[in-house]
Amino acid sequence: MxxxxxxxxxxxxxxxxxxxxxxxxxxxxxxxxxxxxxxxxxxxxxxxxxxxxxxxxxxxxxxxxxxxxxxxxxxxxxTQELSITDGLTRLYLRRFFNQRLEEEINRFLEFKAPFTFCILDLDHFKRINDKMGHLGGDQVLMQLADLLRGEARVTDILCRFGGEEFALLLPYTPSQSGLIMAERIRQHVAQRVFQVLKDEINITISVGVAGCPEHAQTAEGIIAAADKALYLAKRDGRNRVVLSGEEA
Incomplete structure (x- = not known):
């Protein structure tokens, strides 16, 4: 005083x-x-x-x-941070991410500000768990989360969407720009050597990308559009990025 x-x-x-x-x-x-x-x-x-x-x-x-x-x-x-962040990856939990997604929807409806939504899935994660155990799988998830955190901009929102799935919200970003960023992340993941237990391994990710307003203008719609694009990426060989509405 x-x-x-x-x-x-x-x-x-x-x-x-x-x-x-x-x-x-x-x-x-x-x-x-x-x-x-x-x-x-x-x-x-x-x-x-x-x-x-x-x-x-x-x-x-x-x-x-x-x-x-x-x-x-x-x-x-x-305690506030614990309530909205995943204990393993230190990324946001899905329920907090959903709130931010709704905020971006409202921002678009009021100001016509576009954004891009990406779902990123770690390819063949079950094989990693089967070979290296859950401890090895956790190390892969933590290192992947760190890589994604380094790729994201200050304004971007990252979350652990569930299991080996991650989500990335890119405010004020048209879908074509979001597609370029998602492809850059995919390449960096594929080039990275991951230190897991006493081994070095390479992993890949598949990414589904959707943009507001062209693919959907609701939270449920944008998630469904990105999820369908992710399905196409995995169906056609994995380790690729697919934009909603494109046939992979």
Whole structure:
């Protein structure tokens, strides 16, 4: 707490406090081995020797309350993140992604802003699980998620859509531009060497792409269009990108 710039503080000619006390804002309890410093509480008086032991006790209590409040805010943010992110890949969960998709639909209806939606499926994932076990499969999913995160722009929304499926929402992006981005991602995945347990493996993905408004103008419709395009990509050999409405 700093009153240096308050009107009351500026009414005095001196700007250097004669008495100063600072207390660490501690979360977790001062006597706890898990205690941590989350901030600093500072008090000033222009007259020397004006702080009493009661002032010190009061400021210690205030500092502890501030530390507890900061810790509660941190925990709240953490629980909020847990509620919308997948524990394995650290990507958004599908229910949060669906909310964002609805927001993009509403943005289009109001402002005519196009967007592209992609479903990405890891090819032959069952073979990876059968050969390397679920631990190996999890490592592949985590590394693939990291690669996708690196490919996405700041405004893009990534999620784990289910199992080995991922979804990518590209706001303000026409479908042809989204198709180019999806193809670039597919190529980068195919070129990447994945470190799984003690082995090095290569994987591929199939991608279905759909755009709003040309392929659908509802959340259900855009998902169905991209899902059908993904089916065509997998039917015709996998490791490819198909735009909705195109015969692969």
């Amino acid at each position: 700093n009153f240096r710039h308050s009107e009351r503080r500026r009414s005095f000619p001196s700007t250097d406090p004669a008495s100063l006390m600072s207390f660490c804002a501690v979360s977790g309890g001062r006597s706890s081995r898990c205690a941590s410093v989350s901030g600093l509480l500072r008090a000033e008086i222009i007259y020397p020797g004006m702080f009493t032991s009661n002032d010190a006790r009061l400021l210690t209590i205030l500092a502890d309350l501030a530390g507890a409040a900061a810790e509660n805010a941190r925990l709240y943010q953490w």
